[in-house]
Amino acid sequence: MEFLSQVINGLGIGSIYALVALGYSMVYGIVQLINFAHGDIIMVGAYTVFVILVMMNLPLWLAVLGSILFCGVAGVLIERVAYRRLLVHAAPRISLLITAIGVSIFLQNLYQLLFGSDPKSMPKMFVFAPLQFGGVQLTSSTIINISVSVVMMAGLQLMVNKMKIGKAMRATSEDAGAAKLMGINTNTTIAFTFGIGSALAAVGAVLYCNTYPQIKPAMGGLLGLKAFVAAVLGGIGSIPGAMLGGYLLGVAESLTNAYISSNLTDAVVFGILIIVLLVKPTGLLGKNTREKV
Amino acid sequence: MKKRLLAAALAATMVAASVTGCAQSGDAGSQGSGDAAGGDTVKIGGLAPLTGNVSVYGIATNNGIKLAVDEINKAGGVLGKKIEYVPYDEKGDAIEAVNAYNKLVQDDKVVALIGDVTSKPTIAVAQKAVKDGLPMITATGTAADITKAGDNVFRACFIDxxxxxxxxxxxxxxxxxxxxxxxxxxxxxxxxxxxxxxxxxxxxxxxxxxxxxxxxxxxxxxxxxxxxxxxxxxxxxxxxxxxxxxxxxxxxxxxxxxxxxxxxxxxxxxxxxxxxxxxxxxxxxxxxxxQYSAESTDPKLQDFLKKYKETYKADPTLFAVLGYDAMGMMAAAINKAGSTDSDKIISALKALEYKGLTGNTTFDENRNPVREAVITTITDGKYKFVENFKK
Known part of the structure; x- marks a missing residue:
């Protein structure tokens, strides 16, 4: 029974990793950029919830909606200001990466300046009584985390595979030059991808605040790193892969804590990553793409 | 061109943000008193990080010490002389602390030391102080190793x-x-x-x-x-x-x-x-x-908390309270020793029974304080004093 509880604990945190990993994966899929500022978008989302819910004392739905919109816009804006010029001029990959790190540091410092570096506490958000199945208890936050992440992934998968913008995204990802020739506005498509990725990070932020009622400017660092690991584990560029990676990471952490040693959590988790990459360098669900000559 | 301007503006904002983020407001508590004429005062040295990363702790401790000095001097000082407190800023750094310590001993010729504040520099200074046999009390250094340095090193706070x-x-x-x-x-x-x-x-x-x-x-x-x-x-x-x-x-x-x-x-x-x-x-x-409770009804403590707020326009913390007590202990020991001789002060400290803001303190064989701790609970969203407890 305890084993099942621990697996569910792992899925709860894994859902948040998964939502954040989706953003990494989508952006990487389309422009091959590891957007290290993505973790800090979660922080931006969390502080937006804090501002609307606590400082302005407005209703919860407004805070959630506001946070998602704000992050979506912020994502588009960051792409426009920091990355587009580099992308259009086909700057070396390393320049993009360094810019991403710069944006990350900028966001952390900006929020530290605005709100101070000490943690802020969040109120209760979505609460209902825990469900009991035999000896296994499901807390409200775990149920919400798992179900929201599944719904989000399904929606995203539907959008990418069925909708026109999804087709444009796939085309841009496959071959941006050819897509442009076919009349696809690749700039808009890339901006849209950043926006959607950031909006998903905001959803992750809302779940985060609901589960761990404390936020600080540096919170995106470790969370972003773990989500990045989840994305790589699942196969970066793949949507189901990001989800799978997130859940696996969460469960691996939880089970290591529970049955091996809480002193070794990170060692075991990153050990798994190394083994997976040795055996399958593209990640669990990654596609084997050969460089075209 | 427009894009370049935008990029430049963004870069400028980034730089500005990071610079402001690191800026430290330097406020080295200037304490030099005018009547420092030779043997008319008893000089006690102080070491604290007044600037730098851990300055929050250093400033609070130093402020507490200064309030204690004021009070003791108003009540007649020690051995009929006024205490002259000489604090140096060591920026939270062990090397700076040792340099400042040398200055205190060689130039200022202090008879005792209150400091340091954080554990690492305190350990470094304690090792030097042992060689000089200088009586020292750290108000807030919690590492067990500090007082193991030697017979002359005491502390005012509980160890972990x-x-x-x-x-x-x-x-x-x-x-x-x-x-x-x-x-x-x-x-x-x-x-x-x-x-x-x-x-x-x-x-x-x-x-x-x-x-x-x-x-x-x-x-x-x-x-x-x-x-x-x-x-x-x-x-x-x-x-x-x-x-x-x-x-x-x-x-x-x-x-x-x-x-x-x-x-x-x-x-x-x-x-x-x-x-x-x-x-x-x-x-x-x-x-x-x-180590203390702001909800305590002890008039001496309440008086201190009020005075601290008025003087420094900031909320007193445990560091301030311990700083006050460390200076109080040292002054009491010097009075009891009846002289500024190092060995006599050290023996007086060992036998000291001191009633301060944190309660009645004696020192154990490792020169760590023995006293009651305050047990606090939380009810209805408020801290509530439960009782004093001693093992």
Whole structure:
């Protein structure tokens, strides 16, 4: 029974990793950029919830909606200001990466300046009584985390595979030059991808605040790193892969804590990553793409 | 062109943000008093980080010391002379601290030292002070090694292990606990120190430790550890970590339905401010020890807190209170010794019984303070004084 509880604990945190990993994966899929500022978008989302819910004392739905919109816009804006010029001029990959790190540091410092570096506490958000199945208890936050992440992934998968913008995204990802020739506005498509990725990070932020009622400017660092690991584990560029990676990471952490040693959590988790990459360098669900000559 | 301007503007903002982020407001407490004419004063040196990363602690401690000096001087000083307090800023750095120490001894010729504030520089300075045989009291250095340096090194604050032992005794004798679990931050010396001491002391108090769970600094998910603890259903859970982690752990413990009483040490101070009102019932059944309580009715302490607020326009912290007491102890010892001779002051300190803001203090054989700790609980979103407790 305890084993099942621990697996569910792992899925709860894994859902948040998964939502954040989706953003990494989508952006990487389309422009091959590891957007290290993505973790800090979660922080931006969390502080937006804090501002609307606590400082302005407005209703919860407004805070959630506001946070998602704000992050979506912020994502588009960051792409426009920091990355587009580099992308259009086909700057070396390393320049993009360094810019991403710069944006990350900028966001952390900006929020530290605005709100101070000490943690802020969040109120209760979505609460209902825990469900009991035999000896296994499901807390409200775990149920919400798992179900929201599944719904989000399904929606995203539907959008990418069925909708026109999804087709444009796939085309841009496959071959941006050819897509442009076919009349696809690749700039808009890339901006849209950043926006959607950031909006998903905001959803992750809302779940985060609901589960761990404390936020600080540096919170995106470790969370972003773990989500990045989840994305790589699942196969970066793949949507189901990001989800799978997130859940696996969460469960691996939880089970290591529970049955091996809480002193070794990170060692075991990153050990798994190394083994997976040795055996399958593209990640669990990654596609084997050969460089075209 | 427009794009380039935009990029430049962004870069400028970034630079501005990072520069402002690091800016330190330097306020080296200038303390030089005018009547420092030769033998008319008793010079006591001070070392504290007044600028730099840990300046919060240094400034508070230094302010507390200065209030004590004012009070002692108003009441006639020591040995019929006024105390001249000579503080130096060591910026939280061990090398700076040793340099400042040399200056205090060679140039200022101080008869005693109050300092340092944080553990690392204090250890460095203590090693020097042992060679000189200079009586020194650190107000707030908690590392056990500090007073092991030698016979002349004392401290005013509890050491980490003492708090662990104290809470184990409290759990057994006052809360009738038979079983206990521990959850601690294994990347933090304070946390591991208190946790190990609690575990060790639990044996002699006949408490069974059901779980000892660690987590890594910066973790925010504790459900796994708490689920394990819940399964063994202990009477109490010892959580010797700092307040912002306590806030997260307590709320998750409530979420998963853990019923045990929560225990903590002085790192809990400030936890209420880090838990939103809607979650504060998570810490309603808790007990933590600290070195003083602002809710205490002791008129001397209340008077100090008021005076501190008026003088410095800031809320007094434990550091200020301990700074005040450290200076009080040193002054009392010099008076008792009847001279400024180092050896006489040291013997006087060893035999000292001092009644200060933190209670009645004597020193044990390791020159650590022995006194009652304050046990605090939280009810209705307020800290509440429970009792004074001594092992």
């Amino acid at each position: 292990t003492y708090q662990g032992e104290l809470m184990a005794a409290y759990a057994a004798r006052k809360l009738n606990a038979k079983t206990a679990a521990i959850i601690y931050d294994n990347g933090d010396e304070y946390s591991t120190g208190v946790a190990n001491a609690f575990e060790e002391a639990a044996k002699s108090e006949v408490i069974t430790i059901t779980n000892k769970e660690a987590y890594q600094s910066g973790a925010m998910d504790f459900k796994t550890q708490l689920t394990k603890i819940k399964a063994s259903n202990p009477d109490v859970v010892m959580i010797p970590v700092y307040y912002s982690d306590v806030a997260l752990i307590a709320v998750q413990a409530k979420d998963i339905g853990l019923k045990a009483k929560l225990l903590g040490a002085d790192g809990w101070d400030g936890v209420l401010e880090k838990i939103d009102k809607s979650n504060q019932d998570a810490v309603k059944d808790c007990y933590f020890c600290s």
